[in-house]
Amino acid sequence: MPKDDETIQLQKELQDLIAQVQDMQKKANDAKLEDTCGSMGDVPKVRLVTKKLLKGHINKVNSVHFSGDSRHCVTGSLDGKLIIWDTWTGNKVQVIPLRSSWVMSVAFAPSGNFVACGGMDNMCTVYDLNNRDNTGAAKIVRELAGYEGFLSSCRFLDDKHIITGSGDMKICHWDLESGKKTMEFNAHAGDVVSMSFASGEGDNPVGNTYVTGSVDRTCKIWDVREEKAKQTFFGHEADVNSVIFHPSGQAFATGSEDKTARLFDLRSDQQLALYTPPNKTSGFTSCALSKSGRFILCGSDDNSIHIWDAMKNQHNGTLSGHENRVTSICMSGNGMALASCSWDQNVRVWV
Amino acid sequence: MDMMISNLQQQRQVTEQLRREAAIKRISVSQAVQDIMKFISEHEQDDCLIVGFSSQKANPFREKSSCTLL
Numbered sequence: 001m002p003k004d005d006e007t008i009q010l011q012k013e014l015q016d017l018i019a020q021v022q023d024m025q026k027k028a029n030d031a032k033l034e035d036t037c038g039s040m041g042d043v044p045k046v047r048l049v050t051k052k053l054l055k056g057h058i059n060k061v062n063s064v065h066f067s068g069d070s071r072h073c074v075t076g077s078l079d080g081k082l083i084i085w086d087t088w089t090g091n092k093v094q095v096i097p098l099r100s101s102w103v104m105s106v107a108f109a110p111s112g113n114f115v116a117c118g119g120m121d122n123m124c125t126v127y128d129l130n131n132r133d134n135t136g137a138a139k140i141v142r143e144l145a146g147y148e149g150f151l152s153s154c155r156f157l158d159d160k161h162i163i164t165g166s167g168d169m170k171i172c173h174w175d176l177e178s179g180k181k182t183m184e185f186n187a188h189a190g191d192v193v194s195m196s197f198a199s200g201e202g203d204n205p206v207g208n209t210y211v212t213g214s215v216d217r218t219c220k221i222w223d224v225r226e227e228k229a230k231q232t233f234f235g236h237e238a239d240v241n242s243v244i245f246h247p248s249g250q251a252f253a254t255g256s257e258d259k260t261a262r263l264f265d266l267r268s269d270q271q272l273a274l275y276t277p278p279n280k281t282s283g284f285t286s287c288a289l290s291k292s293g294r295f296i297l298c299g300s301d302d303n304s305i306h307i308w309d310a311m312k313n314q315h316n317g318t319l320s321g322h323e324n325r326v327t328s329i330c331m332s333g334n335g336m337a338l339a340s341c342s343w344d345q346n347v348r349v350w351v
Numbered sequence: 352m353d354m355m356i357s358n359l360q361q362q363r364q365v366t367e368q369l370r371r372e373a374a375i376k377r378i379s380v381s382q383a384v385q386d387i388m389k390f391i392s393e394h395e396q397d398d399c400l401i402v403g404f405s406s407q408k409a410n411p412f413r414e415k416s417s418c419t420l421l
Contacts, residue, residue: 025377251383
């Protein structure tokens, strides 16, 4: 294909911009995280034990998400069910049979009124937990279709809005009242497998900024009102499986297939730290942060959950119990409990 | 950095996007880390993984005794 002058010019500009950005990042990189945190007190060894072993699914459990009430969580399994659990008692509050058993991602609305899920059915289905249909199961309020790939991630902004990431590399914004897509745009050069919102102002659990992680090995920062990314973060050497915003809103943590977890900072626009476990054998499927942001936790293919002091970059402990890959973990909003789910069909609540 | 650029239109979009991203204001890592440290210190007391539960009563996941007030 013959290249014309404009293409050549644009390509050169691109190379120059890349060099410029790397240069500016280098200039900003005037300190190491671990050194700057030398003055911080040490943290105790984290003591989390399985307080509830939630049994009920009869196939691999792929995804778990807490409600904004820090008490209920939803899990999705290849057994074709969503289960809403009361983590304080261990009881199943609702069991929702799905039309497709290929669920990959679940989300709980912060209000606790709705849950959403989707997967290889290339759809995102939203259920109303306060309204039952004639079989007694939570009513489907929306079936959001039109994806050209599987649904890999979804998160509610509020009861009326949901954002999804999919295998067709797009992000879609939906208005649940009208059932219409309000935005659809190419987001990454690979499946958009994870997304996380920064906290909002005051009591609002959800703000305008969110981060996405992709199979294309990058993470991007977005504003909900816009279709173009704000920032792109490189560094991971394989799929970024999970992203989670730091409670400060200034950073986010990641877990990756490349067997590392990392911390990226928005305002200096670069990676601050790389975390590895004592035996660097397995990829990380999921990640979470403690309430203050001091600890980073990652679910692993090695069946355990690793914990690090995020600031001093020290491995703090390992949560063992699951008998197969940990697929998803989620910290409750109040920071009291971690929920995890696994291919071993169980869900654990660690307190 | 792999870019899937197959035509001029995409090339323009990619370059424009990088122009936008390159133009953001960056602060120093030392400043960024100081600010994150400050946030963490301010919220340490709320972090159960650091301070634990103030008393067993504060832990909603504890085993409940068999007596309840009706």
